[in-house]
Amino acid sequence: APAPDPVITEVQDWNRTLGDGVQARPYGKPSAFEKDVVRRDVEWLTASRESSVNFTPLHALDGIITPSGLCFERHHGGVAEIDPAKHRLMINGLVDKPMVFTLDDLKRFPGRVNRAYFLECAANSGMEWRGAQLNGCQFTHGMVHNVWYSGIPLKTLLDEAGLRGNAKWLLAEGADASGMTRSIPLDKALRDCLVVWGMNGEMLRPEQGYPLRLVVPGWEGNMWIKWLRRIEVGDQPWHHREETSKYTDLLADGRSRRFTFIMDAKSVVTNPSPQAPLRQKGPNVLTGLAWSGRGAIRRVDVSLDGGRNWRTARIDGPVMSMSLTRFYVDFDWDGREMMIQSRAMDETGYVQPTKDELRKVRGTNSIYHNNGIQTWLVRSNGETENVEIG
Ligand code: MTE
Ligand code: CO
CATH class of the missing domain: 2.60.40.650 (Immunoglobulin-like)
Structure with a gap:
């Protein structure tokens, strides 16, 4: 007969004494035994608050939904800790009526939707271009997450403001220290972009843009402006830093591919x-x-x-x-x-x-x-x- 297994034959602590009651954890956390399942960064990669990134532990997850606390983060100016009472969303530019919305205003709009989308940073797997480098799918592929968003179609807000006939592009702007801005073609905005406050059934996490974020399904993560505070309507792209020196692809002959928005399969x-x-x-x-x-x-x-x-x-x-x-x-x-x-x-x-x-x-x-x-x-x-x- 095999040796007795002490895990079975000996009474364990958790079987002998009472555990915590219900309110010991008013907001639940994973088991302490799962402490290694965390977002991780790579020391030599951008780790200052001006430009920081960590990675989703893909190897430790299953199914398709990324737990909110494990979604990789990419910040160009750190996490903005925004008081929602002091947050506004402005729509201006080529519209009939420039508008300003509070979070409560947005939550009263009809037509709220729930959608799951992946967000992948355009730089995901970027360190692997010239050869195999980082040891772990967390690091090679972990700049992706997939959560349920709750919010309203951006089209709803643009309709409310009234688009002028020559409107063709939008500029989305964040309220964080980086003042992140990206130009977005109007047809994409009208097709499926969302303005969201919800993530996996709760409010967005601060890291993901609390209290408002833009969702740009299928397109590079950089365009999904977090801490969204303004959408300007224009007739051409703005050519800001993130779409000129960054997020363009330098080819062998010295030319650059730009506005490469879609994340391919x-x-x-x-x-x-x-x-x-x-x-x-x-x-x-x-x-x-x-x-x-x-x-x-x-x-x-x-x-x-x-x-x-x-x-x-x-x-x-x-x-x-x-x-x-x-x-x-x-x-x-x-x-x-x-x-x-x-x-x-x-x-x-x-x-x-x-x-x-x-x-x-x-x-x-x-x-x-x-x-x-x-x-x-x-x-x-x-x-x-x-x-x-x-
Ligand atoms: N929005 C603002 N306001 N500031 C930022 O630094 N980073 C962008 C984008 N939106 C950023 C932002 C980049 S490069 C990516 S990949 C995604 O947000 C990352 O989203 P996440 O932190 O939810 O993973
Ligand atoms: Co990115």
Whole structure:
């Protein structure tokens, strides 16, 4: 007979003494045993308050919704701690009636909506352009999150103010110390942009723009202005810093791609991955995430041998347009070395490219819009590394 398991045979503390009563935690927190599941930064990457970023622990999550407290953060001037009573949203420029709204005004508008969308920073995977670098999908792919937003279509507010005939672009402006601004084409604003105050059923977290944020589905995260305080309507883009020197893609011949708003289809295997190695031979669950700024994910293929053979992954959970989509491959591991890859296809038929295919078109100067296929090398002891197949 096997040795008795003390976890079963000995009475544990939690079985012997009373636990806390209900009001010990008026706002609940995760178990103390989950203390390693946190947003993390990379020391040598921008870590000053003028420009800071941390990463979603994708390897420790499942399903498609990112818990509010684990959504990666990207701030160009730190977190603005705004008193909602002192916050206003102004709409001005090429409108019939310039308007100012309080948060309470916005909450009284008819037509409130709830939508789940991914937000991906254009710089996600940017450190991987020239080769494999950071060890963990948290760091290579963790500038993405996916939450439920509650708010109203931006169109509702623009209709209220009345667009002038020559209106073509909007400038969205944040109230934080960076005074972040981005130009947004009017047709996108009218199609599906939202002004939101809610996130996963509660108010936005300060890190995500409390009390108001702009949602720009499928487009680069930089345009999703947090702490939104003003929308100016104009007839052309403003050419501000974030759309000239930043968030443009320098090509090999010295020209730059600009206004590259859409985040193309992308995927990553989150388990196994460097922070979540394989622990046992036999049955294992491979899982990951796929998303596309052009619509819904139609299919995800997974290779265990560096792209030679592919099998179609099983998608589970809702498949929503411009939202993270969860996939699984249930497989038996015999202990052999594997080169794991995933490849997403969206409803437009667009297929996620290899990193080499991307570099052929875009050169090696880029940071933004790296949606190339990721490779994880799983060694025979289960340890997993970020590699590239040359
Ligand atoms: N909005 C304001 N006002 N200030 C900012 O620094 N950062 C932008 C965007 N909106 C930013 C902002 C960038 S680069 C990204 S990727 C997203 O917000 C990050 O959103 P998150 O912090 O919710 O992840
Ligand atoms: Co960004």
